[in-house]
Amino acid sequence: MSIRRILTAEAPILREKTKRVTQFDASLHRLLDDMVDTMRDAPGIGLAANQIGVPLQVAIIELEDRLTELINPQVVRASGEEMDWEGCLSVPGFVAEVGRAAKITVKARNRHGREFRIKGDELLARALQHEIDHLNGVLYIDSLASLEELVRVSDRPAEVEEEAAAGT
Numbered sequence: 001m002s003i004r005r006i007l008t009a010e011a012p013i014l015r016e017k018t019k020r021v022t023q024f025d026a027s028l029h030r031l032l033d034d035m036v037d038t039m040r041d042a043p044g045i046g047l048a049a050n051q052i053g054v055p056l057q058v059a060i061i062e063l064e065d066r067l068t069e070l071i072n073p074q075v076v077r078a079s080g081e082e083m084d085w086e087g088c089l090s091v092p093g094f095v096a097e098v099g100r101a102a103k104i105t106v107k108a109r110n111r112h113g114r115e116f117r118i119k120g121d122e123l124l125a126r127a128l129q130h131e132i133d134h135l136n137g138v139l140y141i142d143s144l145a146s147l148e149e150l151v152r153v154s155d156r157p158a159e160v161e162e163e164a165a166a167g168t
Contacts, residue, residue, distance in 0.1 A: 001033040003041045004052040018057045018135045024113035044089045046127045048134030059131035073108035094150040
């Protein structure tokens with residue numbers, strides 16, 4: 001396992017749609033393990049494979065000591081809407097308020113190829129949507145009317161600082 005370099009927003013691979021995973025083998029397991037090490041080192045709560053230069057539909061999320069590995073994830077249901085602060089490891093040092101579905105259900109496969117569904121609300125719903133967007137070549141900054149909506153982390157009020165500092 002190793003820590004990989006996280007690409008920033010100007011990297012072309014972050015704007016490309018990733019490819020479906022067809023082989024659930026040792027190389028996929030190594031990628032997932034490297035992604036976990038990289039995300040924890042950053043530190044963050046989520047990471048998509050293209051953020052480390054691998055154009056595959058692979059993402060991870062870790063909230064409340066629960067690690068979720070998502071292979072070929074697809075949103076199957078989304079409802080409601082909420083605005084909240086969001087950051088990204090590929091846009092370091094900045095956050096913005098972004099609208100997302102309040103509740104979401106995602107279908108994916110695990111590292112062994114078994115299909116599962118995960119339902120989320122609040123931060124988990126936001127993280128799932130954020131990572132799936134990455135896999136489709138979309139960054140959270142794309143939903144902003146202007147990059148002037150970005151707020152430097154050090155300029156934010158202390159009460160929201162901790163919430164968004166983790167990034168995804």
